[in-house]
Amino acid sequence: MKKHDQDFMKQQNRLTVFEIIKHNQPISRASIAKQTGMSPTTVSRIVGELAERGYLLESEQVSVGLGRRSTLLEMVDASVLSVGVELDRHQMIVGIVDIQGNVVCSGKYPRSAEESPDATLKLIGEKINQLTLLHEIDGNRVIGIGVGLPGIVDNDAGVVVFSVQLGWKNVRLAERLKEITGYEVVVDNELKVKALAEHLKGATKGSSRTALLGFGNGVGSAFIFEGEIYRGKTNSAGEIGHTTVDPNGMMCDCGKAGCLQTYINISSLLSEANKIRPMRTIEELFEARRAGERWACYLIERALMYIAITVNNVVCMYNPDSVILSVELADKYPEVYEEIEELCMSRFVWEPLRESFSIFRSELQEQGVMIGSGLLSQIKLFELE
Numbered sequence: 001m002k003k004h005d006q007d008f009m010k011q012q013n014r015l016t017v018f019e020i021i022k023h024n025q026p027i028s029r030a031s032i033a034k035q036t037g038m039s040p041t042t043v044s045r046i047v048g049e050l051a052e053r054g055y056l057l058e059s060e061q062v063s064v065g066l067g068r069r070s071t072l073l074e075m076v077d078a079s080v081l082s083v084g085v086e087l088d089r090h091q092m093i094v095g096i097v098d099i100q101g102n103v104v105c106s107g108k109y110p111r112s113a114e115e116s117p118d119a120t121l122k123l124i125g126e127k128i129n130q131l132t133l134l135h136e137i138d139g140n141r142v143i144g145i146g147v148g149l150p151g152i153v154d155n156d157a158g159v160v161v162f163s164v165q166l167g168w169k170n171v172r173l174a175e176r177l178k179e180i181t182g183y184e185v186v187v188d189n190e191l192k193v194k195a196l197a198e199h200l201k202g203a204t205k206g207s208s209r210t211a212l213l214g215f216g217n218g219v220g221s222a223f224i225f226e227g228e229i230y231r232g233k234t235n236s237a238g239e240i241g242h243t244t245v246d247p248n249g250m251m252c253d254c255g256k257a258g259c260l261q262t263y264i265n266i267s268s269l270l271s272e273a274n275k276i277r278p279m280r281t282i283e284e285l286f287e288a289r290r291a292g293e294r295w296a297c298y299l300i301e302r303a304l305m306y307i308a309i310t311v312n313n314v315v316c317m318y319n320p321d322s323v324i325l326s327v328e329l330a331d332k333y334p335e336v337y338e339e340i341e342e343l344c345m346s347r348f349v350w351e352p353l354r355e356s357f358s359i360f361r362s363e364l365q366e367q368g369v370m371i372g373s374g375l376l377s378q379i380k381l382f383e384l385e
């Protein structure tokens with residue numbers, strides 16, 4: 001075998017052992033050898049190398065049945081860190097996550113909607129510096145930055161192609177943020193990284209087919225199939241908000257009439273409500289519903305119905321084992337979850353498929369995008385040298 005090939009093999013073996021420990025910890029050397037088919041000597045050598053670099057720690061444990069002592073290996077969670085960023089119209093969340101997706105530290109910062117991309121990216125750089133200083137983060141352990149945002153993102157090129165919420169078009173985000181911070185950067189659509197986070201760490205751990213549906217200022221979805229984000233040709237799979245529901249319906253901000261999101265998203269509900277009486281926030285609409293005003297009941301119940309219809313459509317198209325509902329309004333009005341689930345199971349989900357999946361609520365809530373962005377950057381950027 002050539003030297004080059006030997007190095008490659010060694011590298012692959014190291015990575016295999018690393019991944020096995022990460023996903024099965026605590027684990028013994030013997031189990032690793034058994035799972036990989038590598039010799040005990042090879043496993044011990046690799047474990048020694050990984051421990052020397054600070055990735056692993058050993059602990060002596062007595063197995064319950066036999067009373068025998070064995071040494072088990074665990075990851076040092078903080079041995080690999082990355083920055084996760086959620087970017088939205090009026091605020092951003094910047095955090096540092098470890099190899100298991102635990103949040104080491106994070107902060108939430110206001111952002112003005114008119115801010116230029118460059119100003120925002122500089123602000124992100126400042127916040128990362130502040131966090132690492134304040135929490136005494138070892139910068140050498142930080143392997144990169146992940147950014148999640150609403151809109152169409154070319155994830156390979158790291159370019160924000162188009163984001164209505166941010167008002168950005170063709171922004172070379174990864175390249176520019178790398179210039180500012182020095183770190184490698186990955187960028188993706190917010191729902192895709194949120195689904196990844198829920199799959200790796202939140203509501204649907206262990207699921208092999210997760211669909212996440214997001215309802216808020218926009219409507220969208222994301223799919224994790226066999227651990228991978230389903231992207232489609234231009235990373236736009238899941239943009240269900242712009243599926244046409246009624247060609248004679250209301251105008252959508254995309255310039256088409258009757259898109260699904262015109263029945264559900266917060267701005268559409270508010271503009272409909274304002275035809276009846278002046279109203280600035282969605283809370284006022286919910287108050288009107290609580291007070292029994294029929295038009296308010298109609299608007300909200302119609303939105304919930306379209307959410308249930310969306311669940312059915314997605315379930316019919318993709319046959320997932322898990323559906324995560326991420327409903328922005330539900331933070332304040334948790335009862336909407338129950339109403340949606342009731343509508344799904346009693347009326348809208350096609351009967352043969354009702355038992356085929358479980359409905360979950362987002363577990364990571366408002367930290368989901370930040371955690372998912374951080375974890376995605378680890379998946380893309382982490383390399384064992």
Ligand SMILES: [Zn+2]
Binds near residue numbers: 242255256
């Ligand atoms: Zn539209």
